[in-house]
Amino acid sequence: MTHLGGWLFHHRTIIPLPLAIAVLLLRIGEAPPSKWLIASGIGLTLTGEAIRLWAVHHIGAISRTRSDRLGPLIAAGPFAVVRNPLYLGNIALWAGFAMAARLLWLVPVIVVLLAVEYHAIVRWEEQVLEARYGDEYRAYAARVPRWWPTFNRGARRTRRENVFSANSANSAVAFSWRETLFSERGTLIAIAAGFFLLWLKLRT
Numbered sequence: 557m558t559h560l561g562g563w564l565f566h567h568r569t570i571i572p573l574p575l576a577i578a579v580l581l582l583r584i585g586e587a588p589p590s591k592w593l594i595a596s597g598i599g600l601t602l603t604g605e606a607i608r609l610w611a612v613h614h615i616g617a618i619s620r621t622r623s624d625r626l627g628p629l630i631a632a633g634p635f636a637v638v639r640n641p642l643y644l645g646n647i648a649l650w651a652g653f654a655m656a657a658r659l660l661w662l663v664p665v666i667v668v669l670l671a672v673e674y675h676a677i678v679r680w681e682e683q684v685l686e687a688r689y690g691d692e693y694r695a696y697a698a699r700v701p702r703w704w705p706t707f708n709r710g711a712r713r714t715r716r717e718n719v720f721s722a723n724s725a726n727s728a729v730a731f732s733w734r735e736t737l738f739s740e741r742g743t744l745i746a747i748a749a750g751f752f753l754l755w756l757k758l759r760t
Contacts, residue, residue: 561680564673571673575650575666579657580753587658594758597656598751604648605740605747610634611641613736629689631696639702643674649747657754678702 564571587593614633634641647670654662685693737744 559680561676561678565677565680568673568677572646572650572670575669576653576750578662579654579659580750580757582657582659582662585659585661587660589758590658593658593660594656597652597654600652600655601649601747601751602652604645604650604652605743607634607641607645607648608743609736609740611645612739613731613733615642616731616735616739629685629693629696631700636700637705639697639700640674640678643670643678644703646670647674653750653754656751657757 611634614635615630638644647667650666650670651663654660654666682693682697686697689696731739
């Protein structure tokens with residue numbers, strides 16, 4: 557699993573391309589035209605990108621690397637809620653894109669495929685981070701869930717303290733919103749281009 561995760565990590569930029577092609581070209585199983593459905597898909601995509609922007613605002617351009625250089629251990633902002641907010645944002649983004657294309661059957665397929673991919677990547681990343689940071693990372697992993705926030709009262713209080721902690725403020729200073737948007741420019745352009753092509757598809 558970890559070897560597969562390392563390979564997927566280094567190729568994670570191009571792996572979703574078949575999903576984009578499927579969303580833009582498939583007409584099989586399209587739901588009837590619905591402004592509500594399209595608006596919901598756009599909203600889910602924008603929610604996913606908002607999560608990504610919040611995460612990149614704290615972690616910086618290191619999120620774009622395809623090398624083993626994973627960067628510093630960030631435990632503030634969205635990383636105080638779950639350990640992998642960028643991947644959760646990606647899943648929401650792609651699921652919303654399929655929903656906006658009215659391919660509701662494709663939504664669970666995308667969620668499952670990306671969940672399997674990111675699970676493998678995360679297992680590899682965790683191995684690298686534990687080797688690099690040792691007890692510091694193990695304490696962070698014990699405190700912050702991998703995917704889903706815990707709901708006990710103590711955990712909620714800790715998350716509230718860390719989301720807007722001193723570390724969070726320092727991270728926001730280190731990576732301004734201008735730098736954040738510059739780092740995310742590729743994703744933002746891809747989203748705009750994707751919805752333009754989807755608009756052309758839905759007009760035919």
